[in-house]
Amino acid sequence: MQKKYTVLMALMGLEIGGAETHVVELSKQLNKDGYRIVVASNGGVYVKELEQAGIKHYKVPMNKRSIPDMRKSYLLLENIIKKENIDIVHAHARIPSFVCALLKRKMNFTFVTTAHWVFYTGMGLKYLTNWGQKVVAVSDDIKDYLIKNYGIDRSNIFVTINGIDTDKFSPDKKGESVIKELGLSTEENRIVYVSRMDEDRSLVAEQLINITEELDKNIGKLRIVIAGGGNSFQRLKEKADGVNKRLGRECISMLGARTDINEIVATGKLFIGVSRAALEAMAAAKPVIIAGNEGYIGIFKEEKLEEAQENNFCCRGCELSTEERLKKDIVYALNELTEENINELGRYGREVIFEYYSVSKMASDCVAAYNAAWEESKYKRKNVLMSGYYGFNNAGDDAILLSIHSNIRKMNRNINVSVLANNPEQTKIKYGVKVVNRYNMISVLNSIRKCDMLISGGGSLLQDRTSTRSIIYYLSIIRCAKLFGKKVMLYANGIGPVTKQQNRNLVKNVVNKADIITLREDNSLEELRNMGVTNKNTFVTADPVFTLDGISREKAVKMISAQGIPLDKPIVGVSVRNWKDSDRFLDDFAGLCDRVAEELGRTVVFVSMQVPNDAVVSRLVQSRMKNKSYILKEDATPFETMGMIGVMDFVMSMRLHTLIFAARQRVPLVGFVYDPKIESYLQKFDMPSGGSVNKYDFEKSFEIIKDISINRKSYVDRLNKSVAVLEELAEKNETYLINLLGE
Numbered sequence: 001m002q003k004k005y006t007v008l009m010a011l012m013g014l015e016i017g018g019a020e021t022h023v024v025e026l027s028k029q030l031n032k033d034g035y036r037i038v039v040a041s042n043g044g045v046y047v048k049e050l051e052q053a054g055i056k057h058y059k060v061p062m063n064k065r066s067i068p069d070m071r072k073s074y075l076l077l078e079n080i081i082k083k084e085n086i087d088i089v090h091a092h093a094r095i096p097s098f099v100c101a102l103l104k105r106k107m108n109f110t111f112v113t114t115a116h117w118v119f120y121t122g123m124g125l126k127y128l129t130n131w132g133q134k135v136v137a138v139s140d141d142i143k144d145y146l147i148k149n150y151g152i153d154r155s156n157i158f159v160t161i162n163g164i165d166t167d168k169f170s171p172d173k174k175g176e177s178v179i180k181e182l183g184l185s186t187e188e189n190r191i192v193y194v195s196r197m198d199e200d201r202s203l204v205a206e207q208l209i210n211i212t213e214e215l216d217k218n219i220g221k222l223r224i225v226i227a228g229g230g231n232s233f234q235r236l237k238e239k240a241d242g243v244n245k246r247l248g249r250e251c252i253s254m255l256g257a258r259t260d261i262n263e264i265v266a267t268g269k270l271f272i273g274v275s276r277a278a279l280e281a282m283a284a285a286k287p288v289i290i291a292g293n294e295g296y297i298g299i300f301k302e303e304k305l306e307e308a309q310e311n312n313f314c315c316r317g318c319e320l321s322t323e324e325r326l327k328k329d330i331v332y333a334l335n336e337l338t339e340e341n342i343n344e345l346g347r348y349g350r351e352v353i354f355e356y357y358s359v360s361k362m363a364s365d366c367v368a369a370y371n372a373a374w375e376e377s378k379y380k381r382k383n384v385l386m387s388g389y390y391g392f393n394n395a396g397d398d399a400i401l402l403s404i405h406s407n408i409r410k411m412n413r414n415i416n417v418s419v420l421a422n423n424p425e426q427t428k429i430k431y432g433v434k435v436v437n438r439y440n441m442i443s444v445l446n447s448i449r450k451c452d453m454l455i456s457g458g459g460s461l462l463q464d465r466t467s468t469r470s471i472i473y474y475l476s477i478i479r480c481a482k483l484f485g486k487k488v489m490l491y492a493n494g495i496g497p498v499t500k501q502q503n504r505n506l507v508k509n510v511v512n513k514a515d516i517i518t519l520r521e522d523n524s525l526e527e528l529r530n531m532g533v534t535n536k537n538t539f540v541t542a543d544p545v546f547t548l549d550g551i552s553r554e555k556a557v558k559m560i561s562a563q564g565i566p567l568d569k570p571i572v573g574v575s576v577r578n579w580k581d582s583d584r585f586l587d588d589f590a591g592l593c594d595r596v597a598e599e600l601g602r603t604v605v606f607v608s609m610q611v612p613n614d615a616v617v618s619r620l621v622q623s624r625m626k627n628k629s630y631i632l633k634e635d636a637t638p639f640e641t642m643g644m645i646g647v648m649d650f651v652m653s654m655r656l657h658t659l660i661f662a663a664r665q666r667v668p669l670v671g672f673v674y675d676p677k678i679e680s681y682l683q684k685f686d687m688p689s690g691g692s693v694n695k696y697d698f699e700k701s702f703e704i705i706k707d708i709s710i711n712r713k714s715y716v717d718r719l720n721k722s723v724a725v726l727e728e729l730a731e732k733n734e735t736y737l738i739n740l741l742g743e
Contacts, residue, residue, distance in 0.1 A: 005087040005370055006036040008080065010096040012063040014044030016228055016257040017196050018276035019116035021046070022138070022162055022362075023092055028053045029163065029363040038084050040077060040096075045259045056084075062096045073099045081107055088112060088370050094129055101130030110373045112136065112366075114160075118145050118316075133373040136160050136366055139312030147432030153417075154432035155409030158369040162276045162312065163362025164353050168262050169283035171346065175266030178225075182253055184267060188223040189334045192268030194261055194277040195292070197230035203293045204272060205236055207323045212243050212252055214327060219334050222251060227264050229257030269342070270333050272326075278313050279357055282349030287342050289329050296321035298329050302348060306554050309356070372414075381416045382741055384408060385451040387477045389459055391421030391435070393611040396545070396657025398431070399638035400458045403544035404491060405433055407734045415741070418447055420477070430637065445480065453741050454481035458492035458520060458544050460677065462511070464503045471503055475510045482513050487740055490517040492544050492733050494677050495524035498531065508532040516740050518733050521680045539736065545660050546723070546730035550642030560644055565605055565630045570649035570709075572602040573667075574629075575609055575658035576617050579674045585693045586617065589672075590624035592652075592698050592705075597627035600709050602649060604629040607641065609655045650708050650715075652690065656681060663687075663723045668708045668715035670701070684726060686718045 009027055014020050024046045027037045037055050041047075042063040050057050060076045061069045077099060081089065088110045091097040097113045104111045111132040131150060135157045137143040143159050146152045184190065193208055195201050205226055216222045226240070233256060240252040258264060261280065265271060271281035274292030281288050282300070290297035290308060295315030297304055311317060319325075337345075386404060389397040405417050417434065421427040424435040436447045448454065454477065461474045481488050490511065498504050508531045511517065517538040519525050525540055550556065561567060574593060576586065593604045604627070606618035611634045618631050632644060638661075645651060645658070646665035653659050654672045662669040663685050671682045672690045682689050688708075690701040708715055 002371070003087075003374070004034045004036070005374070006038070006085060007088045007090055007370070008077075008084065008086045009037060009039045009041075009090050009092065010060070010062065010077065010100055011039075011041045011092040012095060013042040014039075014046040014050070014057075016045060016259070016261075018162065019092060020044070021261075021276055022114075022116065024049060025163055025165055025359050026362055026366060027055055028165075029359045030366070031055055033360075033363060033367075035367075038080065038086065040080055045257060049259065062093075062099060065095060070095065070099055074102060077103055078107065081109060088374065090114065090366070090370075091132065092116060097130050097132065101132070104132075110370070110377045112369050112373050114138065114366075115142050115146055118142060118149075133376055134158060134369040136369050138162055139310075139314070141311050141316055148429055151428040152432055153409075153434060155406065155417075157432075158365055158372075160362050160365035161357050162279055163359035164276075164279050164283045164357050165359050166283050166350075166353060169265065169280045170262075171285035171350070173262055173266035173284060175263045178260065178263045178267050182225070182267075184223065185221070188221045189219050189270075190223045190225065190268050191270050191272060191330065191334075192225045192227070192265055192281070192286075193272045194227045194264065194281075195273050197228045197233040197236060197256075199230075199232045201230065201293055202228075202232045202236060204274075204291045204321050204326065206232075206239070207321060207326050208272065209236060209240050209243060209252060211323050211327045211330075212240075213246065215330060216247060216251060218331050224252045225255065225264060225267065226252065227255045227258050227261060270330065272330075275312065275314050279353060282346075283353040283357075285343075285346035285350045287333060287337070287345040288349060289326070289333070290315060291321045291326060293321075295319060296325055298325070299333060299345070300349060301345060305352065306552070310555070376414050381414050382453070383416045383418070383451045384453050384455060384741070385436075385447050385481075386417065386419045386455045387438075387474060388420070388455075388457055388461060390419055391423045391427040391438075393423075395609040395636075395638050395641050396655065396660075397459050398427075399545045399548055399642070399657060399661070400492075400543070401433070402431060402638055403548045404455065404458065404733075405431075407544065407547055407731075408737065411734050411738055418451070420444060420447070444477070448477070448480050448486065449484055451481075451486055453487040453489065453737075454478065455489050455491045455737070456493070456514075457490055458494070460494040460496075462493060462495050462498065462507055464498050464500055468500065468503060471498065471506070475506055478510050478514065488514045488516075489737055489740060490514050490519075491737070492518050492520045492541055492730070493524060494520050494543075496527040497676075498527070504531045511535065516736050518736055521677065521684070523676060523680050539732070540729075541732045541736075542726040542729035543657075543660055544730055544733055545638075545657060546664060546727045548638065548642060548664065550644075550646050550661070550665060551639050552643065553646060556640070556643035556647045559633075559636070559640060560605075560647060563630070563633055565632075566603060569601055569603045571605050571647060572596055572600075573607050573645055573648040573651040573653070573658070573662065574604055574618075574621075575607045575614070575651070575653035575655040576621055577610065577614055577654050577674070578617050579654070579693055582674075582693055585696065586621050587624055588696070588698050590621045592702060593621065593629065594626050595702055596652075596705060597625075597629070600706065602709070605648070606631040607645065607651075607653075607655075607658055608632065608634050609641075609658055611635075614655070650705070650712065652705065654678070654693065659685070659687075663719055663726075666716050666719045666723070668712055668719065670704055670708065672696070672701075684722060686722045687715070 040058045040060040091100045113132040114136040237254040271286045288300045295318030420438040428435040518541045608614035642661045650668040651662040
């Protein structure tokens with residue numbers, strides 16, 4: 001039976017605001033679900049609502065950054081945690097998180113935080129922010145922000161939503177009390193705006209006030225109700241009073257901070273706002289214009305859903321709000337939309353809330369974070385160290401890193417994963433993983449000493465075609481791990497070619513001592529056996545990237561479009577790499593790309609899997625082409641690259657992981673062979689070869705490509721069959737790993 005925790009919610013205050021409302025609704029739902037909830041804050045208008053729900057509140061001055069107030073908060077929280085026998089401390093905002101993190105050092109509680117917004121990280125504030133054992137982020141873009149700015153392990157972040165009480169915010173509410181209070185008329189075209197009235201939150205409120213007189217000329221019987229308090233309230237009220245005076249009536253009602261937001265929202269014909277306020281209005285079945293300080297989305301309807309969800313209805317990254325945009329949408333909504341149109345927008349908005357933004361889902365997301373953090377506190381964590389060709393701006397190898405890392409954490413969140421990588425700071429920030437500098441041997445040895453298991457792989461680590469130094473490095477890491485008595489797994493390795501006899505002997509001696517070996521193809525097993533490796537715990541699985549997912553098609557289309565790549569014709573992805581004596585091949589390959597553009601009517605887009613090397617070669621091929629072509633952005637993550645490949649018609653590639661990305665996305669492909677592994681995987685995919693880079697017939701290659709363009713569906717059908725097998729095999733890697741780690 002799942003433990004029903006006693007949870008302390010620690011936040012700055014309980015005045016009007018999206019984060020504050022989030023905590024109130026979360027606390028009430030968790031309380032309803034059987035968890036014991038205690039809240040600590042500086043107090044505010046929502047204290048009464050919590051206490052009416054049977055939730056105890058303690059006043060703690062966590063709204064101030066001064067040393068005396070933080071010290072007082074520290075002592076008060078220490079007493080509360082002891083007195084209430086708190087299991088989990090859930091902190092919201094920077095000051096509560098900082099104080100609770102200090103307490104965590106001396107007290108035995110599980111520590112979780114929620115990121116409701118993005119924080120300023122300058123002036124050392126980044127280093128005063130503590131995100132606890134697990135973090136709940138209220139949107140995917142905040143999750144990305146946490147990874148990029150704080151290097152938080154992505155597996156420690158739980159994405160939730162701003163859950164809305166659909167009984168409290170309902171079309172059944174009529175707002176009678178507010179109608180009576182303000183003397184509102186049923187004939188008015190009423191706009192409701194709700195937001196905190198602080199200087200960094202009230203841009204749209206001010207724009208709305210500024211355009212009121214123009215709106216009044218275009219819209220009959222206009223009435224605007226603005227709710228919310230803050231440091232800009234008085235200034236905006238004076239401005240609104242001036243408008244009312246010029247119009248000779250109260251057109252704008254400035255209500256200040258209120259707790260009866262549901263009643264206020266119920267009075268409106270049109271709602272304007274962002275974030276939680278917009279979602280509450282949608283739950284009340286009101287048509288909504290999403291606009292705020294960070295941007296403008298406009299009238300919410302079905303085609304705006306994904307854009308709004310990407311930034312949690314906060315407009316981050318959207319075009320800025322302007323008075324002209326706002327005026328245009330308001331006039332359209334109130335003058336041109338029929339009652340049927342308005343009802344349809346309201347109905348759809350409420351459907352979205354039920355499907356994506358229920359309070360119960362928000363609570364269950366938090367409980368998942370609590371459970372993971374609790375288990376982590378209760379049991380000794382296992383430590384896994386990953387060794388591979390990571391952090392070299394190679395999308396294929398970084399995709400391997402992300403695949404292995406995420407699969408381990410999905411199977412067991414109580415495993416701590418660290419990665420030996422080049423460019424450790426960049427790798428940590430870009431992918432949100434714990435990184436050790438692979439060239440700092442003291443750090444490497446310490447990491448090996450502390451780990452329970454070493455994973456070597458995946459990819460072609462054990463080969464000497466590029467250099468002997470490389471194979472010596474990876475074998476030395478394995479040997480050190482065994483000397484320290486650690487378990488070792490070679491994870492989905494591609495073996496060879498190993499050409500020098502002394503290197504073959506080294507591979508045999510070291511690899512035979514591994515606890516388990518999984519290989520990504522049969523050729524690698526044959527190569528190991530030829531070198532004399534007799535290890536019985538050797539299994540052929542598949543490349544871990546067959547478990548990786550790309551970004552959604554909608555996001556990928558946006559990314560491609562944002563790079564100036566036209567979408568009027570099907571896109572063909574092209575992936576080339578430098579190779580010895582490849583100059584003539586690249587020259588002829590440019591001619592092949594031109595034929596694809598001219599005769600097949602495709603847009604050629606180059607995909608750089610290793611930066612900057614592949615980008616240099618891509619530009620070289622581009623320079624030899626007659627037709628215009630494009631290169632995808634070089635700093636894309638593997639998730640983004642895979643998603644963008646998923647938009648393509650087909651792919652022509654020298655790179656193995658470009659082929660794997662395409663296969664995973666069921667995009668037909670043709671490979672150009674510079675290494676036996678390419679030929680091996682083309683056979684696995686049941687996809688055609690364009691020939692060897694040293695021996696090719698581009699006339700024959702073009703006929704193959706032409707057939708793919710004509711009979712694309714049949715190639716997709718072949719991929720569906722072949723790749724499903726590889727995806728199933730790839731999942732076995734984690735089974736072998738978990739079994740070995742648990743022995």
